[in-house]
Amino acid sequence: MKQPFAWDYYSDQPAIIRDKALKRTMRRSALPSLIKTFLIALMxxxxxxxxxxxxxxxxxxxxxxxxxxxxxxxxxxxxxxxxxxxxxxxxxxxxxxxxxxxxxxxxxxxxxxxxxxxxxxxxxxxxxxxxxxxxxxxxxxxxxxxxxxxxxxxxxxxxxxxxxxxxxxxxxxxxxxxxxxxxxxxxxxxxxxxxxxxxxxxxxxxxxxxxxxxxxxxxxxxxxxxxxxxxxxxxxxxxxxxxxxxxxxxxxxxxxxxxxxxxxxxxxxxxxxxxxxxxxxxxxxxxxxxxxxxxxxxxxxxxxxxxxxxxxxxxxxxxxxxxxxxxxxxxxxxxxxxxxxxxxxxxxDATLVDYRHTSDTHLLRCSTPRGALHITWNLTSAPIYHYKDRA
Structure with missing residues (x-):
């Protein structure tokens, strides 16, 4: 990728454009499209x-x-x-x-x-x-x-x-x-x-x-x-x-x-x-x-x-x-x-049965060939998997 669009090999993405004048010029040229974006979104x-x-x-x-x-x-x-x-x-x-x-x-x-x-x-x-x-x-x-x-x-x-x-x-x-x-x-x-x-x-x-x-x-x-x-x-x-x-x-x-x-x-x-x-x-x-x-x-x-x-x-x-x-x-x-x-x-191999949550607990229920899978978690703990009626 050529300057000023340089590639940052550390984070695997383009580097920030430092040329502010270029950005202003390009955005002015793109103004009709940007106005269209705003109007379409508004509708x-x-x-x-x-x-x-x-x-x-x-x-x-x-x-x-x-x-x-x-x-x-x-x-x-x-x-x-x-x-x-x-x-x-x-x-x-x-x-x-x-x-x-x-x-x-x-x-x-x-x-x-x-x-x-x-x-x-x-x-x-x-x-x-x-x-x-x-x-x-x-x-x-x-x-x-x-x-x-x-x-x-x-x-x-x-x-x-x-x-x-x-x-x-x-x-x-x-x-x-x-x-x-x-x-x-x-x-x-x-x-x-x-x-x-x-x-x-x-x-x-x-x-x-x-x-x-x-x-x-x-x-x-x-x-x-x-x-x-x-x-x-x-x-x-x-x-x-x-x-x-x-x-x-x-x-x-x-x-x-x-x-x-x-x-x-x-x-x-x-x-x-x-x-x-x-x-x-x-x-x-x-x-x-x-x-x-x-x-x-x-x-x-x-x-x-x-x-x-x-x-x-x-x-x-x-x-x-x-x-x-x-x-x-x-x-x-x-x-x-x-x-x-x-x-x-x-x-x-799961198929969703339902999902429900309260303010602090989440429950995802799925069907699987191994039985009904229940996955529970909250905002401070990792999900826990457990089966009901294991085949």
Whole structure:
């Protein structure tokens, strides 16, 4: 990624843009789109709020719900064995478009995982946003190289952060349209996941879902982080995690631009004392014990919503936010790695029966081949799994 859009290899994200004059200039040029974003949100969000109580619940089972992010630059030779041990069946692998010279390496890495469902996230830089002909060529190269291996792609990421290259939703819609046109003309079997707004900024989501662009999303992706609010049960502007999920689902259901499928493509908590690897300041970081508990509780709440078809944890190996710390090339499995494995062993074949909670206690009831599974937790303790009428 070229300056001023530099990549921070510690936290695996673009560095903050220090050129304030550039940001002001780009935002002024994007003003018409930003006004459109505001007006669309003003019209659609109130309707979505009204519609929320009337939307039906889907049937989401544990078989397809759990997913994990893995990276080529994080122990690629060991990762397949760790994934097999963990037991997860769905992976998300990011391909930065500015690394097309390494496409063969990415293809080899993706092919190292057998009998797993692979989703590939195509990460943009500013050059690929402004040069759509180059983007088209690179999309074609990737789609052809992974033919028969991967058919599900996330098109673009974190579209509401300038450091990721987009300065307006209109720019993103033009970028996504490149992939959509290729699906229409050359690759009809592809599943394209779009929108990909980070955090609880649904005015941007609304613009991706209500517009006149000639596009359609096969599913909506959301980088639904709640780490700045602490525990996953905490609220923001009156919405806890389940409330945020339900509001976004209402927008998706009302939109003519998408199939009614919501995928959380990225979420985590930053971990204390891991700077410069943590993607936030130390203030937002949590202990490894809280990280493990929050991770499981986030999954349970998203599953209880029955609106999220798959949740990809970000990610397996990363010193600042992963299940495994690999600093100094020593792999140390954090408590969260074992907690994820335990959660998956209980939930991978679970079907929701019901979810209820009081001010301090949460109960998730599921049916499984082993009997009725009850999962209980509160805000100060990790979830406990126990079975009733064990078969």
């Amino acid at each position: 659609t969000l109130p309707i979505a709020l009204i519609a929320m109580p009337f939307l039906g619940r889907r049937t989401i089972t544990g078989e397809h719900f759990f997913g994990m992010g893995v990276n080529l630059d994080k122990e690629p030779n060991t990762t397949p064995y760790l994934i097999e041990e963990l037991g997860v069946q769905k992976l998300l692998i990011r391909i930065p478009l500015w690394e097309m010279d390494r496409l063969n390496d990415y293809v080899t890495f993706i092919r190292s995982f057998t009998n797993l469902h692979i989703t590939v996230a195509l990460l943009q830089d500013r050059e690929h946003i402004t040069s759509l002909s180059m983007t088209k060529d690179h999309f074609i190269q990737i789609f052809e190289a992974l033919d028969g291996v991967c058919h599900t792609y996330i098109i673009g990421s974190t579209i509401n952060r300038a450091k990721w290259g987009f300065f307006s939703v209109n720019e993103y819609l033009d970028f996504y349209a490149v992939a959509y046109t290729l699906k229409q003309t050359r690759f009809p079997h592809l599943k394209l996941i779009g929108s990909n707004v980070i955090d609880f900024e649904y005015h941007f989501s609304a613009h991706t879902l209500f517009n006149l662009a000639k596009i359609h999303f096969d599913a909506i992706g959301s980088l639904l982080y709640v780490d700045r609010r602490g525990a996953p049960e905490n609220s923001q502007m009156g919405f806890n995690l389940m409330g945020k999920i339900n509001l976004l689902n209402a927008l998706i259901t009302l939109s003519p631009k998408t199939s009614n499928e919501l995928i959380i493509t990225e979420t985590n908590w930053p971990i204390k004392h891991t700077a410069p690897y943590a993607p936030t300041s130390e203030h937002e970081c949590v202990s490894e014990e809280d990280y493990a508990s929050f991770m499981v509780r986030y999954h349970l709440l998203a599953f209880a919503s029955q609106q999220v078809s798959c949740l990809y944890w970000h990610q397996l190996i990363a010193p600042g936010y992963g299940l495994i710390d690999n600093r100094e090339k020593i792999l140390r499995k954090r408590k969260a790695y074992e907690e994820y494995k335990i959660m998956l062993s209980h939930m991978s």
